[in-house]
Amino acid sequence: MKTKRSLRSQQWFGREGKDGFLHRSWIKNQGYPDDLFDGRPVIGICNTWSELTPCNGHFREIAEFVKRGVYEAGGFPLEFPVMSLGETQLRPTAMLFRNLASMDVEESIRGNPIDGVVLLMGCDKTTPALLMGAASVDIPTIGISGGPMLSGHYRGKQLGSGTGVWQMSEDVRAGKMSQEEFTAAESCMHRSKGHCMTMGTASTMASMVEALGVALPGNAAIPAVDARRYRQAQLTGRRIVEMVQEDLVLSKILTRSAFENAIKTNAAIGGSTNAVIHLLAIAGRIGVPLKLEDWDKLGSELPCLVNLQPSGKFLMEDFYYAGGLPAVMREIQHVLDRDALTVNGKKIGENIADAPNWNREVIKPLDDPFKDRAGIAVLRGNLAPDGAVIKPSAASPQLLKHRGRAVVFESIEDLHAKIDDENLDIDETCVMVLKGCGPKGYPGMAEVGNMPLPPKLLRKGITDIVRISDARMSGTAYGTVVLHVSPEAAAGGPLALVQNGDFIEVDVPGRRLHLDVSDAELAKRRAAWKAPDAPRRGWYKLYVDHVQQAHLGADLDLLVGGSGAEVKRDSH
Numbered sequence: 001m002k003t004k005r006s007l008r009s010q011q012w013f014g015r016e017g018k019d020g021f022l023h024r025s026w027i028k029n030q031g032y033p034d035d036l037f038d039g040r041p042v043i044g045i046c047n048t049w050s051e052l053t054p055c056n057g058h059f060r061e062i063a064e065f066v067k068r069g070v071y072e073a074g075g076f077p078l079e080f081p082v083m084s085l086g087e088t089q090l091r092p093t094a095m096l097f098r099n100l101a102s103m104d105v106e107e108s109i110r111g112n113p114i115d116g117v118v119l120l121m122g123c124d125k126t127t128p129a130l131l132m133g134a135a136s137v138d139i140p141t142i143g144i145s146g147g148p149m150l151s152g153h154y155r156g157k158q159l160g161s162g163t164g165v166w167q168m169s170e171d172v173r174a175g176k177m178s179q180e181e182f183t184a185a186e187s188c189m190h191r192s193k194g195h196c197m198t199m200g201t202a203s204t205m206a207s208m209v210e211a212l213g214v215a216l217p218g219n220a221a222i223p224a225v226d227a228r229r230y231r232q233a234q235l236t237g238r239r240i241v242e243m244v245q246e247d248l249v250l251s252k253i254l255t256r257s258a259f260e261n262a263i264k265t266n267a268a269i270g271g272s273t274n275a276v277i278h279l280l281a282i283a284g285r286i287g288v289p290l291k292l293e294d295w296d297k298l299g300s301e302l303p304c305l306v307n308l309q310p311s312g313k314f315l316m317e318d319f320y321y322a323g324g325l326p327a328v329m330r331e332i333q334h335v336l337d338r339d340a341l342t343v344n345g346k347k348i349g350e351n352i353a354d355a356p357n358w359n360r361e362v363i364k365p366l367d368d369p370f371k372d373r374a375g376i377a378v379l380r381g382n383l384a385p386d387g388a389v390i391k392p393s394a395a396s397p398q399l400l401k402h403r404g405r406a407v408v409f410e411s412i413e414d415l416h417a418k419i420d421d422e423n424l425d426i427d428e429t430c431v432m433v434l435k436g437c438g439p440k441g442y443p444g445m446a447e448v449g450n451m452p453l454p455p456k457l458l459r460k461g462i463t464d465i466v467r468i469s470d471a472r473m474s475g476t477a478y479g480t481v482v483l484h485v486s487p488e489a490a491a492g493g494p495l496a497l498v499q500n501g502d503f504i505e506v507d508v509p510g511r512r513l514h515l516d517v518s519d520a521e522l523a524k525r526r527a528a529w530k531a532p533d534a535p536r537r538g539w540y541k542l543y544v545d546h547v548q549q550a551h552l553g554a555d556l557d558l559l560v561g562g563s564g565a566e567v568k569r570d571s572h
Helices: 017-030 059-072 094-111 126-135 163-173 179-184 201-212 227-246 256-269 274-286 292-299 316-322 324-331 348-352 412-418 519-528 538-546
Strands: 042-047 076-081 116-121 141-145 152-154 157-159 377-381 384-390 401-409 431-434 466-469 503-507 512-515
Touching (some): 042 059, 042 227, 059 076, 059 116, 059 227, 094 126, 094 538, 116 126, 116 201, 116 227, 126 141, 126 274, 141 201, 141 227, 256 274, 274 292, 292 377, 292 384, 316 324, 377 503, 401 412, 431 503, 466 503
Parallel strands (some): 042 076, 042 116, 377 512, 401 431, 431 466
Antiparallel strands (some): 152 157, 377 384, 401 503, 503 512
């Protein structure tokens, strides 16, 4: 099927003379016949497969089904790899490399003969990295997530990835669970290919992709090993060819309305706080004005309808069988912009109009929500002038308004060295404060904000106290944890000046985060503060020199916006 539109790829494959010869001849060494270069859309399949990224370990199979669909629709699929970010293996944190991977995606798309692109996304940072990179090019783009693992099971109970680790590790530290039992649970938690099956960051971002309209309906929840995941991959391949024909570029999908819909949907699913920082970055690439306060304004008063771990009981497999994201979005359709366009060419309202809810215990109705006012809350005050976030649905209600004595850890190493010390001066009324874990400080803003509690508190039956940091936390984690404090400590933010014994007030209903220290004393401490040593070379240096603070999405300042899909000068 030849396209009626002028295609980017024809500036490579449609040329005569030696230039066209070079472009066609070399790629024909893989066995492609002549007619694939006759003007049909070339579809790039952007693959984050890696054996070092377990969540994405099945993407070779998914890519093959996408190719089937592309060929069926008359396109020419060409798969290409980009940097894969494995949350569980990559040090110091996958978040350090999100922006680097986005550069890989952006330049791979722009520099090659690609008319439309399919993004294969799964593990936490691969989703925003691919969307950020594609947004900066702005060609027809569709995403498909790898899907969640099957539910974990251990000793007759469901075991959720991530969430179960935090629970069981605390039991080991409290003496309630043996190391042998803990080790035995490893093979019981992760039973199949796919990403975390809790409503962690991977599942949240898969939901955000669907809510934004960048994936086909149902994308978020189909289990990775379910045949319907591969069916959707094939349909995705067919659809991207049509999108090229229609010139349905990403900027027509990623509108302000799409982001507002995603923020509201995140509240309804009890989604990860990491969605905040990722959506801010994606919006910055596509040119949509989106601010941290939009999360509070648009979503904080909405209820959580989904009874999933870490906030609830069930897992993603249950969520899919109950109706998945379309069922949730139908419940809140009155607050959504139902005219927002999606990649299947329909409005979001059309996609969710008849979505069934098969299990009201998993997906609660709007008039009987799982939790009230469950969206992200944004706190401000002299401790966080540019904002901090908390997920009330994962917090202890009695701690949402609290004043306590600060117990300060200057770094993650300081925390690890002291937390198990029986002489640590801490009780359940204290506020744990962790510094040096923001974008510049870690570097990369690691998921260490859900600090472990001291064993002496765990033995007393204490399972939660207020914790504050410039870090992030896993979407699978829980607790009264204030995150993303901005500016961060390493950038000289007020967090850097907190000392042991200071009193801190957290008032989530009042949206306040206050350090009870006088301005004069803070000025004195600031005069004595010294910035940490900066990295001397490589990506670390480029990152620290250019990364923005959390309230701006932690993108590099030089990457905000895009450079379009202009075909550059020839390579020879």
